[in-house]
Amino acid sequence: MNSNIISEVAFTANSESFLKKWNESILQDELWPFPVSFSCCASELRSFRGMQNSSSYVDVSDISRPPEKADLLIVGGTISQKIAPHLIDIYERMPEEKWVLAVGACASSGGPYWTHNVVQGLSQIIPVDVYLPGCPPSKEMIIQSFEAIRERVAKKVSALSQTRWSLNV
Amino acid sequence: MFDFQEQEDLDLINNRKLLLNELELEFGENLTLGTTENISIVVSPSSYLEKILQLKNSFGFNFFLNLWISDNIADGENFELMVQLLNMDTHQRAIITCPVTELEPVPSLSDIYHGAFWCEQESWDMYGVSFDSIPKERILSPEGMEGHTLRKNFEPKPFRLKQSVDYSFSPDPRVSRSEWKRRSVHKLDMFGGEVNGPLRAIVEVYDEVIERGRLEIGYLHRGVEKIFENLSLNQIQPHLCRINTSSPTMFQQAWFGGIEKYLGVHIPDRAKALRMVFNELDRIYEHLDTIGRIVDNLGCYPFLKETIEMQESILMVMKKYSGQRLNGSLICLGGVKSDVPKGWLTECLNLLGFLEKKVLEVTKLISNSTLWMKRLCRFELNSKQAMDWGVSGPNLRASGVNYDMRKVSPHYFYNDIEFEVPLGINGQCYDRYLVRVEEILQSLSIISQLLDNLPLGDTKTKDNRVLIPRKQDVYSETNALIQHYRFYDGGVILPEGEFYNSIESSNGELGFYVHSRGESTLNRVKLRTPGFYSGQCFTDICEGGSIEELPLVINSLNLVVGEIDR
Amino acid sequence: MILGKNLYSKSSKILNLLRIFNLILPSIWKKSSDKFGNSEIQNEVGAPALTLTDTGGLRCTSCMLCQNICPSFCIKIETFEHAEEEAAPLNFDINILKCTFCGLCEEACPVDAIRMVGPMPMAGHSEQNWIWDKEYLSTYAGELRSKVGEDRPLMP
Numbered sequence: 001m002n003s004n005i006i007s008e009v010a011f012t013a014n015s016e017s018f019l020k021k022w023n024e025s026i027l028q029d030e031l032w033p034f035p036v037s038f039s040c041c042a043s044e045l046r047s048f049r050g051m052q053n054s055s056s057y058v059d060v061s062d063i064s065r066p067p068e069k070a071d072l073l074i075v076g077g078t079i080s081q082k083i084a085p086h087l088i089d090i091y092e093r094m095p096e097e098k099w100v101l102a103v104g105a106c107a108s109s110g111g112p113y114w115t116h117n118v119v120q121g122l123s124q125i126i127p128v129d130v131y132l133p134g135c136p137p138s139k140e141m142i143i144q145s146f147e148a149i150r151e152r153v154a155k156k157v158s159a160l161s162q163t164r165w166s167l168n169v
Numbered sequence: 170m171f172d173f174q175e176q177e178d179l180d181l182i183n184n185r186k187l188l189l190n191e192l193e194l195e196f197g198e199n200l201t202l203g204t205t206e207n208i209s210i211v212v213s214p215s216s217y218l219e220k221i222l223q224l225k226n227s228f229g230f231n232f233f234l235n236l237w238i239s240d241n242i243a244d245g246e247n248f249e250l251m252v253q254l255l256n257m258d259t260h261q262r263a264i265i266t267c268p269v270t271e272l273e274p275v276p277s278l279s280d281i282y283h284g285a286f287w288c289e290q291e292s293w294d295m296y297g298v299s300f301d302s303i304p305k306e307r308i309l310s311p312e313g314m315e316g317h318t319l320r321k322n323f324e325p326k327p328f329r330l331k332q333s334v335d336y337s338f339s340p341d342p343r344v345s346r347s348e349w350k351r352r353s354v355h356k357l358d359m360f361g362g363e364v365n366g367p368l369r370a371i372v373e374v375y376d377e378v379i380e381r382g383r384l385e386i387g388y389l390h391r392g393v394e395k396i397f398e399n400l401s402l403n404q405i406q407p408h409l410c411r412i413n414t415s416s417p418t419m420f421q422q423a424w425f426g427g428i429e430k431y432l433g434v435h436i437p438d439r440a441k442a443l444r445m446v447f448n449e450l451d452r453i454y455e456h457l458d459t460i461g462r463i464v465d466n467l468g469c470y471p472f473l474k475e476t477i478e479m480q481e482s483i484l485m486v487m488k489k490y491s492g493q494r495l496n497g498s499l500i501c502l503g504g505v506k507s508d509v510p511k512g513w514l515t516e517c518l519n520l521l522g523f524l525e526k527k528v529l530e531v532t533k534l535i536s537n538s539t540l541w542m543k544r545l546c547r548f549e550l551n552s553k554q555a556m557d558w559g560v561s562g563p564n565l566r567a568s569g570v571n572y573d574m575r576k577v578s579p580h581y582f583y584n585d586i587e588f589e590v591p592l593g594i595n596g597q598c599y600d601r602y603l604v605r606v607e608e609i610l611q612s613l614s615i616i617s618q619l620l621d622n623l624p625l626g627d628t629k630t631k632d633n634r635v636l637i638p639r640k641q642d643v644y645s646e647t648n649a650l651i652q653h654y655r656f657y658d659g660g661v662i663l664p665e666g667e668f669y670n671s672i673e674s675s676n677g678e679l680g681f682y683v684h685s686r687g688e689s690t691l692n693r694v695k696l697r698t699p700g701f702y703s704g705q706c707f708t709d710i711c712e713g714g715s716i717e718e719l720p721l722v723i724n725s726l727n728l729v730v731g732e733i734d735r
Numbered sequence: 736m737i738l739g740k741n742l743y744s745k746s747s748k749i750l751n752l753l754r755i756f757n758l759i760l761p762s763i764w765k766k767s768s769d770k771f772g773n774s775e776i777q778n779e780v781g782a783p784a785l786t787l788t789d790t791g792g793l794r795c796t797s798c799m800l801c802q803n804i805c806p807s808f809c810i811k812i813e814t815f816e817h818a819e820e821e822a823a824p825l826n827f828d829i830n831i832l833k834c835t836f837c838g839l840c841e842e843a844c845p846v847d848a849i850r851m852v853g854p855m856p857m858a859g860h861s862e863q864n865w866i867w868d869k870e871y872l873s874t875y876a877g878e879l880r881s882k883v884g885e886d887r888p889l890m891p
Binding site: 105108109110111112114121123128129130131132133134135137138141144145148152159 | 806807808830831832833834835836855856857858859860861865
């Protein structure tokens with residue numbers, strides 16, 4: 001826990017702003033993920049789950065957590081037209097502050113499958129924060145991508161807020 | 170021993186001659202012989218059902234392999250329906266061809282062979298040919314789409330996805346109507362990681378006990394067969410490893426082995442032995458995957474970590490060979506990618522010793538405990554149902570049927586190696602788990618026999634039709650440069666005709682059917698994957714369980730959705 | 736057979752007890768899979784990079800063989816209008832989000848102009864430019880000067 005949290009939280013006016021500041025400071029230490037994986041990249045995420053310590057920034061070992069309690073959505077594997085509405089449903093069930101990570105070539109841009117049945121990239125259906133190319137990417141790259149997300153969380157930048165901002169203007 | 174083997178071979182040849190004589194008497198000139206193992210028969214639409222019943226009852230073709238539609242005639246409207254059957258005594262495969270059109274419905278085979286149900290639904294989805302008493306519903310493509318994908322004049326149009334689909338069951342003939350009305354229908358979505366891919370199960374439940382159920386597939390349909398028809402032969406290599414990512418070299422062996430047999434290309438002995446080593450390593454990798462998922466579903470997380478560590482050590486050894494962990498293209502046309510690097514053989518032998526110790530450690534602790542047997546000795550599949558649905562591989566051997574393609578129709582050096590085939594007794598989840606554990610140990614002894622006697626020589630063939638010249642020659646000689654351009658600009662062109670090639674993969678029989686018209690791209694490619702038929706037998710097994718146990722049933726059959734949906 | 740002793744060997748009860756402890760406390764013992772694959776890997780696959788001649792220009796002659804063979808269609812080449820002006824391409828773009836690192840472009844090139852030796856791409860924010868152009872491809876892996884005819888460890 002940060003030692004500055006007491007000094008930040010002490011000057012709050014009501015309970016709503018108190019909870020908001022508490023939440024923002026906790027997000028610096030730990031993010032709760034919701035991993036979804038369909039095809040080849042699932043084997044890389046599964047071996048990452050098996051070799052992980054519990055003291056890292058993102059802990060993937062508990063797969064029974066529902067999306068209502070998650071901050072980070074990790075998507076890997078090819079996305080077909082039949083499963084796209086279910087992904088949008090999962091994304092909308094997550095709480096307000098959320099970030100999205102696309103793992104692999106198929107989730108970033110459709111990969112080598114140029115048929116009409118495959119969605120050419122996750123950015124066509126939901127706003128994406130960080131891309132990770134590779135086919136499949138190795139475990140060290142996945143750990144390094146969490147550092148990129150940590151930067152975004154510290155500066156409070158997310159793709160969701162940017163799209164809403166541009167729609168309003 | 171030697172006389173016994175010779176006597177068996179003579180018996181097999183005599184039986185095949187008898188069968189061919191009887192078939193010639195019956196069919197006359199409609200019968201053609203491709204090789205000694207593949208027969209083709211042409212039938213007219215009016216006598217289609219009758220001839221297939223005759224083949225099943227009097228000629229012994231009682232194992233259902235595949236049903237598909239092909240457009241070998243370059244017409245937009247006339248198609249050919251092909252059914253493939255296997256005779257388990259003489260190990261011969263017959264393809265029965267029948268001309269069909271879009272306008273007249275064809276009689277359905279799902280009463281004779283249950284495994285034809287999903288095949289006929291897929292034929293309507295992809296080509297538009299309808300069958301009697303099969304509902305016209307999409308199985309792989311999304312609902313609401315217009316048009317049929319695999320036709321040559323298909324143009325994609327935007328459509329609106331239909332969200333509300335009717336999931337009701339027809340009345341059960343085994344119980345009275347009032348009892349059937351008390352049941353309720355539930356859906357279970359498995360998109361997270363419980364199963365190897367996205368699947369949905371629809372079950373009918375009364376008082377928390379499942380009475381009937383079925384699976385819904387198509388959530389990972391990528392259109393691989395359409396892609397194969399539009400790429401040239403050298404571009405296809407990266408797509409083969411990504412269909413089933415736990416055993417990529419099996420798909421490469423089935424594809425390249427078939428093309429080499431068709432063209433008549435001989436590969437050197439060292440390449441054959443190295444291809445067999447890669448296949449057996451992939452078999453071990455996939456069986457470890459299945460055991461890890463069963464262990465995870467029953468809640469033992471430390472054992473899952475042990476199996477993942479064993480899989481990592483296999484991947485490290487493969488990375489030392491080719492530079493990539495999972496999707497490195499190790500098997501290519503004409504041999505293996507490159508020669509063995511320095512020190513790889515000793516590392517491989519160390520790996521075998523490490524794996525053998527670990528597997529015995531982990532499984533001895535759990536296989537004999539009464540709690541393990543109580544949770545797993547359920548969900549039975551008997552041998553008659555298995556042969557009807559078309560299930561093969563370890564799932565069939567766990568029900569007691571002794572059929573392994575490495576023993577009955579061996580290729581390369583499988584005849585000269587000693588190994589045993591484990592069999593189960595009851596067909597329950599416990600048998601499927603134990604058969605896979607014993608097959609890992611047998612594969613370890615196969616690999617050590619191969620590496621002890623590895624033949625010397627080249628790793629690529631010297632045949633001119635297939636050979637890519639070496640890079641040093643391309644930079645300096647003009648002959649090599651001309652051959653390089655000819656290979657990469659036009660590609661290898663297959664002569665006109667068709668072939669079928671199959672091997673024993675880690676889940677069952679895996680086959681490729683290819684038809685070519687002599688152009689630079691192929692006309693029709695059909696994959697026979699073992700997961701498609703194991704997924705259908707879920708309707709027989711799931712009775713009597715509860716909803717929380719469904720992922721355990723699906724993982725014990727080892728359903729990989731990349732294989733089912735293609 | 737070398738492994739004749741290890742297969743089907745019997746073990747004593749004391750060793751069985753020690754193995755149970757081995758499984759319950761896995762974090763204390765060293766992971767055995769660290770023993771494999773630690774020696775130098777000579778032929779590790781990297782990201783595509785363009786090579787230079789001795790004088791500093793691109794070795795590529797715009798023959799389009801790599802563009803025709805890529806299975807994901809991620810390479811795009813544009814040439815100058817007249818071939819006598821310059822054989823090297825005007826634009827050479829690779830969409831790195833679509834690349835599957837299969838190595839077919841390196842096999843197809845007849846003049847040794849593209850090689851898979853660059854460092855693998857890192858994760859990045861979605862606002863950055865994911866299309867790598869000619870200048871980036873020829874400098875990000877150091878200055879690669881290839882000598883035609885040298886011994887290459889990747890392809891025989």
